[in-house]
Amino acid sequence: MKYISTNGTTAPVNLLQATGNCIAPDGGLYLPSDIPSIPTAFFNNISEMTLKDIAFVVCSAFLDEEVPSHELKNIVDFAFAFDSPLIRLDEHTFILELFHGPTLTFKDYGARFLAQLLKLSDKKSATRRNILIATSGNTGAAAANGLYKCSDTIVTVLYPKGKLSRVQTSQFASLGENIHPLEVAGTVEDCKKLVSAAMADESLSQFHITGANSINIGRLIPQICFGLHAYARLLEMGVENAAEAAFSIPTGNLSNVVACAIAKKMGLPCGKIIAATNTNNQLERIMAGEISKPEAPVRTMAPSIDMTFPTGWPRLKALYNDSAEALQKDILVASPVDDAMIRDTVNSLRQISGYTMDPHTAVAYAAAAKHAPADKPKVIFATGHPAKQLNIMTAITGAAIELPVQLTRFMSGRTHPMMIPPTLPALKKFLTAINN
Numbered sequence: 001m002k003y004i005s006t007n008g009t010t011a012p013v014n015l016l017q018a019t020g021n022c023i024a025p026d027g028g029l030y031l032p033s034d035i036p037s038i039p040t041a042f043f044n045n046i047s048e049m050t051l052k053d054i055a056f057v058v059c060s061a062f063l064d065e066e067v068p069s070h071e072l073k074n075i076v077d078f079a080f081a082f083d084s085p086l087i088r089l090d091e092h093t094f095i096l097e098l099f100h101g102p103t104l105t106f107k108d109y110g111a112r113f114l115a116q117l118l119k120l121s122d123k124k125s126a127t128r129r130n131i132l133i134a135t136s137g138n139t140g141a142a143a144a145n146g147l148y149k150c151s152d153t154i155v156t157v158l159y160p161k162g163k164l165s166r167v168q169t170s171q172f173a174s175l176g177e178n179i180h181p182l183e184v185a186g187t188v189e190d191c192k193k194l195v196s197a198a199m200a201d202e203s204l205s206q207f208h209i210t211g212a213n214s215i216n217i218g219r220l221i222p223q224i225c226f227g228l229h230a231y232a233r234l235l236e237m238g239v240e241n242a243a244e245a246a247f248s249i250p251t252g253n254l255s256n257v258v259a260c261a262i263a264k265k266m267g268l269p270c271g272k273i274i275a276a277t278n279t280n281n282q283l284e285r286i287m288a289g290e291i292s293k294p295e296a297p298v299r300t301m302a303p304s305i306d307m308t309f310p311t312g313w314p315r316l317k318a319l320y321n322d323s324a325e326a327l328q329k330d331i332l333v334a335s336p337v338d339d340a341m342i343r344d345t346v347n348s349l350r351q352i353s354g355y356t357m358d359p360h361t362a363v364a365y366a367a368a369a370k371h372a373p374a375d376k377p378k379v380i381f382a383t384g385h386p387a388k389q390l391n392i393m394t395a396i397t398g399a400a401i402e403l404p405v406q407l408t409r410f411m412s413g414r415t416h417p418m419m420i421p422p423t424l425p426a427l428k429k430f431l432t433a434i435n436n
Contacts, residue, residue, distance in 0.1 A: 001064035003030040003217060006314040014066055016121045019114065019218035020129075022211040023199055029315050030217040035265045036061040043267065046228070047235035052080045054232060055225045059113075061266075062221050067120065075120075079113035079222055086233035089353055092375065093368075094245075095361070096230045097382045103141040103171050104385035104406055106226070106256070110219035111139075111146035117218045118210070119150055128152040130207040130431060132198055134191035135159050138304050138384060141171035143212040144179045154434060155212075156180045158191040158427075161419065163303075167390050167407055173417050180434050186422035189294050192311070197424045198431070207431055214255035215311050223259035227268050230379045243269035245377035248334075248368035250360040251275040251283065252305035254312030256381060261319055261330055271376060272332045276367035278302045279336045286313055287324055287333070301339045301392050302359040304384065334367035341366050343396050350397065358386040358393065 002012035007028030013021065018030040042057055049057075055076045063072060087095040101108025122129055131153060133143045140157040147155050157172045161183050173181035184191050192213070199209050214220060227247055234242035247270055249256045260273045277283055280297040282290075286309060294309040310316075320327040337345075345362040349355050357365065361382040372378040386393050386401050393401045420426035 001036070001062055001066070002033045004033045005029070006031060006318040015063055015217070015221075016066060016117060019117045019216060020121050020210055022216045023196070027200070029215055029312075031315055031318055032062060032262075035262060038267045043269075046232040049232055051083055051225065051229045052076055054228050055080045055222065058225050058228065058263075058266075059221060062224075071120065075113060075116040078116055079109055080225075081112075082108070084226070084229060086230060086237070086379070087355070088237070089349075089355060092377050094230070094234070094239075094377060094379045095355070095357070095382050096226065096233075096379050098226060099358075099382060099385040099388075101142070102145050102406055103138070104388050104404065105138040105142055106223070106381070106383045107138050107142035107219075108146070109222045109225075110214070110255075111142040111212065113222040114143070114212055114216060114218035115146035115150060118147075118153065122152055127208050129154070130209045130435065131155045131212050132195045132209055133157045133212045134188060134195045135164075135172075135213075136188040136304055136306065137164050137168040138388065139213055141168065144172035144175055147212070148175055148179060149177050154178055154180065156182050156431065156434070158182050158184050158194060160188045160191060161185045163188065163299075165389075165391055167403075168388070169417075171407070181417035182427075182430060183417045183419040184422050185419060187296070188306075189297070190422035194422060194424065194427050198427055201424065201428075204428065204431065207435060209431075213311070214253050220255055220259055220315075223256055224263045224266070226256065226381065227260045227263040227270060231268060231270065234377060234379070239377050241376050244271045244373075245379050246271040246274055246368060246372040247379050247381065248274040248276050248364040248372060249381045250302070250305050250364045250383050251277050251281060252307045252310065254283075254310040254316055256383070257331065258312050258315045258319065261316065264330055265319070271373070272371075273330055274332050274334050274364070274367050274371055276334045276364040277336050278305055278342075278363055279338050280306045280308050281310065281336065282308050283310065283313075283333050286310075287327070301342045301389075301396065302337075302363050303389070303392075304360055305363065332371055334371050337363040337366045345369075346393075346396050356386050356393075356397070356401070357382060358384045358389055359396070360384055360389075
């Protein structure tokens with residue numbers, strides 16, 4: 001299996017190379033040169049397969065014997081060490097809980113998978129690597145925990161000043177060892193620009209920099225399993241029309257939407273993939289060619305998807321060969337969900353069913369309620385635990401949200417982050433210091 005750039009002007013590479021590079025030399029994002037098909041026999045037996053079983057088959061297809069089976073099994077067992085239950089809310093509504101990992105978000109799967117790929121790659125090349133992560137909360141925690149104590153790996157987590165809660169910050173800033181928190185006097189977009197600039201700067205080549213955000217194909221591949229796992233559990237439950245289920249996904253940088261679209265191209269039977277956005281995301285205007293770069297986002301109750309221009313857009317566009325018509329056959333861009341709708345959705349669900357969902361899941365739920373067929377199954381991707389947005393959830397519900405043990409274990413740690421202006425020279429100085 002070879003991986004090509006969305007910009008199409010650099011030579012194909014294998015997955016370990018694509019993972020190590022993160023961004024292609026021409027500035028594009030890596031995608032598989034061909035989407036593999038999954039054998040019919042896989043779907044004949046999928047209802048009897050666990051998430052780990054599904055993940056091994058999917059990841060094998062993308063690694064294409066690049067990693068020996070026994071090593072891949074160890075990688076999958078580590079990355080998928082926790083399950084994602086499918087919860088039935090009513091006759092046609094299901095919640096896929098993707099937040100049972102160590103940092104309580106779906107990103108735990110991809111971060112742990114990526115960490116193992118990088119460890120394997122670095123072991124073969126004897127390289128000391130620097131990993132840069134820009135985060136608005138969830139990515140930094142998941143990647144830092146996945147890469148914690150990895151030998152010959154230095155991790156820097158860049159996050160915007162004053163934008164993260166104490167709970168969010170403590171999940172990476174209290175770890176120590178090889179994890180370095182770095183507060184940036186700017187926005188999360190500034191953090192992302194710094195990461196991209198550092199990876200492109202030849203004067204920093206001695207640091208062997210790569211990224212662990214969703215721009216890294218190693219983060220994306222495990223997420224392809226989510227839709228297949230949901231379909232397997234629908235079949236296991238005996239749900240009618242499981243093959244027509246709509247998947248509603250909270251949409252920030254598009255990684256789960258891209259992953260689900262790849263799964264559909266591999267053979268996953270499903271209905272529409274609903275890209276559920278808050279009021280920041282300008283995906284409809286991007287698809288229409290009206291916007292070509294990020295605009296300043298406005299803080300909402302779903303901050304992890306406060307992106308105006310998803311970094312995964314080049315992948316989604318390339319996946320459908322720049323055809324808006326082909327893309328729209330599979331993907332429906334939902335009407336933006338505002339804060340009032342998030343609040344109403346969370347509180348009404350608590351009253352009706354006793355189920356508490358986080359604000360990002362509420363965005364997907366509201367979008368599915370509006371756009372998915374009422375008489376067919378709909379699967380809502382629950383991408384984070386409610387306690388991840390503790391202050392927001394308390395403001396929405398007026399009630400205390402219990403902190404799971406995964407979060408409380410971080411709270412006693414001490415944090416001493418450095419702070420820099422949002423400039424490349426400042427980041428260079430920081431990287432030089434921590435590498436000496």
